[in-house]
Amino acid sequence: MAVSTVYTVQSLNSTCSISTPTKTHLGIQQRQVLFYSKKTNRDRVRIGEIRCSGDTIVIGLAADSGCGKSTFMRRLTSVFGGAAEPPKGGNPDSNTLISDTTTVICLDDYHSLDRTGRKVEGVTALDPRANNFDLMYEQVKALKDGIAVEKPIYNHVSGLLDPPELIKPPKILVIEGLHPMYDQRVRDLLDFSIYLDISNDVKFAWKIQRDMAERGHSLESIKASIEARKPDFDAYIDPQKQYADAVIEVLPTQLIPDDNEGKVLRVKLIMKEGVKYFSPVYLFDEGSTVSWVPCGRKLTCSYPGIKFAYGPDSYYGHEVSVLEMDGQFDKLEELIYVESHLSNISTKFYGEITQQMLKHADFPGSNNGTGLFQTIVGLKIRDLFEQVTASKASAPLEAAKA
């Protein structure tokens, strides 16, 4: 039987079953695949190392280090329920987080040079020469195709590359890190992509807060590290935002003239139009330009208040919708008032956004647009996943009818 026939059989509601692994190449388990008709359970055809078409959807999340990727991941996995944990019984320094539905892998694991190697070569981790994009592509593709991989581990404690860990194909694979959209082959595997765009002033404030308070670094060393990374950040990380389906941009507030504290934030959710299975969120009236100060009877606002804006725009030549929030909530439970004025939010019940935000009120950014927009993007990813799954389930029926 020709290979093309096998694929036809599969699309006509047949089952694809995978035998035990035969060998490993590029960290990917190569398997023999058996296709058979569900009706007769006969006509099994051994077709060698052809891969099943998997059901894994792949989400890319790009940002510089210390820009809120882990926080975003915790909000996203919470939307799907269940806790995300490192692989059981594995390397305690694994960067992977697994829950029932999602597996989050950190692309730092594809560093080809360890900490010493980068020092010797005089390159930063942001430089593509310090990363193995061939392996990243092969393994993300394998997982998307439904095949387990032996993924390397970059150990942030030792700065070394540790022995690999087994990653099985999940329902939703999130690849988070510095370069999920850098290599076109990897980019083309993404079903949805997000870029966290944190302005330099805000990034600096967050780094100080974490690296000084939690990691004991000096102010001077934090400044030096940001400066040293900046040229490579500008060259290799920042340009990826042009490819993102959604960008969360975090800027200093405009509500306080010459604010230099950096505590109050202005956050924009930039949503690309025309992305399959993704319909941008809107405020009041889709496509209009809206400015809204919700403070008053239903929303408590202390100085400097809260301001929302919404409207169409253009971003790197793409048509986008932009939702913006400047300021912060005094009482998080009152967020329900704002939520009830937003549409296309992909909630399953009234008040789901507010419930999620209250559940994680202790996460950074829960009182401002960073937490709100991360939660909304999490709900949109759940919606996208459900739509993709529904369309795959109905495809064989449609084919059978034709």
Ligand SMILES: Nc1ncnc2c1ncn2[C@@H]1O[C@H](COP(=O)(O)OP(=O)(O)OP(=O)(O)O)[C@@H](O)[C@H]1O
């Ligand atoms: N929305 C936010 N508001 C305020 N501070 C934040 C926010 N998000 C993150 N931070 C600060 O930035 C720090 C880093 O956040 P997080 O660990 O989520 O980032 P990361 O991108 O995963 O970092 P890394 O790649 O270095 O592990 C947090 O400890 C917190 O201090």
Ligand SMILES: O=C(CO)[C@H](O)[C@H](O)COP(=O)(O)O
């Ligand atoms: O930009 C980074 C992404 O997290 C890290 O700096 C990079 O992975 C190198 O890690 P380390 O500083 O632990 O050697």
